[in-house]
Amino acid sequence: MELSGGAPSGTITATIPLGTPNGTGYRVRVVSSTPQIVGNNNGSNLNINSNVNAVCKNFTATYQPSGINITTNDINNGSTATCGIANLSLSQTNFTAVGTYTVTLTVEDNNGNIATCNATVTITKANQTSPSPP
Secondary structure, X not given: OEEEOOEEEOOOOOOOOOOOOOEEXXXXXXXXXXXXXXOOOOOOOEEEOOOEEOOEOOEEEEOOOOXXXXXXXXXXXXXXXXXXXXXXXXXXXXXXXXXXXXXXXXXXXXXXXXXXXXXXXXXXXXXXXXXXXX
16 A cells, blocks of 8 residues: 555455355454554445355257256256355246257355356257158
């Protein structure tokens, strides 16, 4: 942090120690040694939020005339959230044509933190079977 004209300005970067519990009400106090200054309480709380990890897998289905519907179980491949998963959702769940699609899985935890990943959904043509010769 640089002092310009006696007034503090700049950016302070800090690392929160691994294992710090999730929660609210954390505060940071800035202490300077030259000049010796102890910062005042600014009245702002910090929130320590949990990690959310979205993990996708690709999915293939055979085309049906009525369309193909997929669920998060088809795409989710072990997503995690340290404070629990509140919601899983997909950007697209219904497919009415053969093709390759990119689908986004969104994972939201109980604190409202979000992570996403992309999966490839492939809808293939049904195998055509030839009639048996007479």
